[in-house]
Amino acid sequence: MNVFTELWNSIVGIWNTSGFVTSNWQNYVMILVACVLFYLAIKKQFEPLLLLPIAFGMLMVNLFPGIMAAPTTTMTPVSEYLAAHNNQAASYAVTVLNDVEYYMVPQNGGLFYYLYQGVKLGIYPPLIFLGVGAMTDFGPLISNPKSFLLGAAAQLGIFITFIGAILLGFTPQQAGAIGIIGGADGPTAIFVTTQLAPELLGPIAVAAYSYMALVPIIQPPIMKALTTKKERMIVMEQLRPVTKLEKILFPIIVTVLVSLLLPDAAPLVGMLMLGNLMRESGVVSRISNTAQNELMNIITIFLGTTVGATATGPVFLNLQTIGIIFLGLAAFCVGTAGGVLFAKLMCKLSGGKINPLIGSAGVSAVPMAARVSQKVGQTENPANFLLMHAMGPNVAGVIGSAVAAGVLISILK
């Protein structure tokens, strides 16, 4: 009979620690959100490389919150410990409480907790930038340096959203971190948030990466609303070829100038340019390949899953987070509009030589935003190829958002 009681107690114990009992409705809502993200990643193929690991991290943490648990220390009475370990003493620190000796036994944290340190300490974003740099051809930007202006105009969303966040009652540091979502650059958003408002890292990272994945849905309506059919049909002149020397000098010059001007942006821009120099120099193809493939993939897995794992139900489903999600969307929209409107201005000034659709690519999100410009342009004029023209503002946007990040950090930190 005693055996059956013990069996029953064991089963009850297992049930009580299972997710069915410990999870609440918020966890279930987040599991549903994760499923929606799975759908978007797998069926719709919206940035699946990002969205799929994010969604899985979200799923895991809401099923088993312990996977993100920080390491702890438990107090175990020394006598109890010795009885359980055949009287073998341990080397743990001993604390005496009410004349009873306790071992301070450290308990390891969850798997994602350790992987998350790369996000928390700001290590992953510069490493991602290294890979992005190694994958990016700055040729279109070098051949048409005016693209830099579009990369600057599309940062408007960051600063307008900053004001919006202040109006909603966020502190200036939090507002800066929220605004940077408008840079449409996940690594930059994480980097700034870890410096300014680490408490908001989860919602901001999830918002930034989700919106980056949703660029093909968010941008086209804004681009169409702000341009005329005639403007969207403009065919741009072919870009001049760029010499190898120019491509090699570019990362060195940008690193020197940006690091001198804005030291806070140096880790991001520096790593971006290091990756690019490795690519363009042509003498370190092995490490360039590693940076753009293996390293990038490994960091993407760690970053995606752990960013997703910050989205636990109770933390995520509150008014503050919903506010951040909406402000992030606003930042994205304003940034896109800023880029398109500035491109319209450049179109007018250049006598109709610039297609305003490339302005929206100024919000980083490489290369998705440039692909959106190409796609929207081609729906109006199937013979129009805007991709390479849009890559200029697109990569300028990466530099622009890193500069904007440096400005925010230097003013607000």
Add this chain to the structure above:
Amino acid sequence: MPSAENMNLSLIVLLTGLVVVFAALIFLTFIIKGYGALVSSMTAKSKQKAADAAARAAAAKAAPKVSAPVAAAVKPAVSAPAVQEGIPGEVIAAIAAAVDYTYGTGTHVVRAVRRVPQNRSAWGSAGLAESTRPF
């Protein structure tokens, strides 16, 4: 409600942010334009020098045939390349465009296009190259 101090800060951030981002990127625009022009003029000069040297050499020898790439710079596109049978026109155009893009306009001439005898498929060769690349 946000304090007046925070609203003031908002304006400062908006203005400083836009001014600094635009200033930095405009500065970069000029730098890139400047060194682009510099590099282009340097390349043009070196090309001109090479062309002059080739012309002098040609005059000295007084022979119609000069070494291939330099002669091409002087007298581009002599005749249509000899094309092996079975290679479509699009492939010739693509090869010619690649040569043109890689080496610069008018410096090289495609004289012949022929298939390299290959026992292994392209995929097989790529796989072999990938797995035998030295570390």
